[in-house]
Amino acid sequence: NAGVTQTPKFQVLKTGQSMTLQCAQDMNHNSMYWYRQDPGMGLRLIYYSASEGTTDKGEVPNGYNVSRLNKREFSLRLESAAPSQTSVYFCASSFSLQGTDTQYFGPGTRLTVL
């Protein structure tokens, strides 16, 4: 099992460009998440999907959109990138939204917006 995979690993964008970060899991999990991590800060939740067909905003959703394409895949889109979106992005999945369910993380995408 690959677990949670993310593409790309690195990306450099110019201000105003758009891109989509891809995430897939092969653990048959229902819930998936997108986090960002900025230097000196903990992970912050951008969006999450409790189950296939549903998405909800997290703590810092502005400037992002998501799509739960199917049970396996959850993508994050930046429509018009800004330097403030320079960050490391992590995708995660868990069996359900239960707080005690373990979240499994992807390797991260390091995004730089110039």
Place this chain on the structure above:
Amino acid sequence: AQRVTQPEKLLSVFKGAPVELKCNYSYSGSPELFWYVQYSRQRLQLLLRHISRESIKGFTADLNKGETSFHLKKPFAQEEDSAMYYCALSRDSSASKIIFGSGTRLSIRP
């Protein structure tokens, strides 16, 4: 405000010495607390959770509601413990409401 505080950005100890990574939280409800770890070139993974009252890789953490703390401890540090450690709190028993601390980098000196 609800928050998780890890006061030390970096903690450096000698191999064989005891380790204590501090975590304090602010939350009015009944918290579910976790420690996550990220080893070099590996992904973030769950180390332990307070509800399980378990010991993983020699680490333990006790929830102290009076002091609102969930410190991570190990009696004898090993070089392979060097990593980034994050304390996290789940609000309202929901995985969509997890607050992460800013992390502590643990460095074990030989």
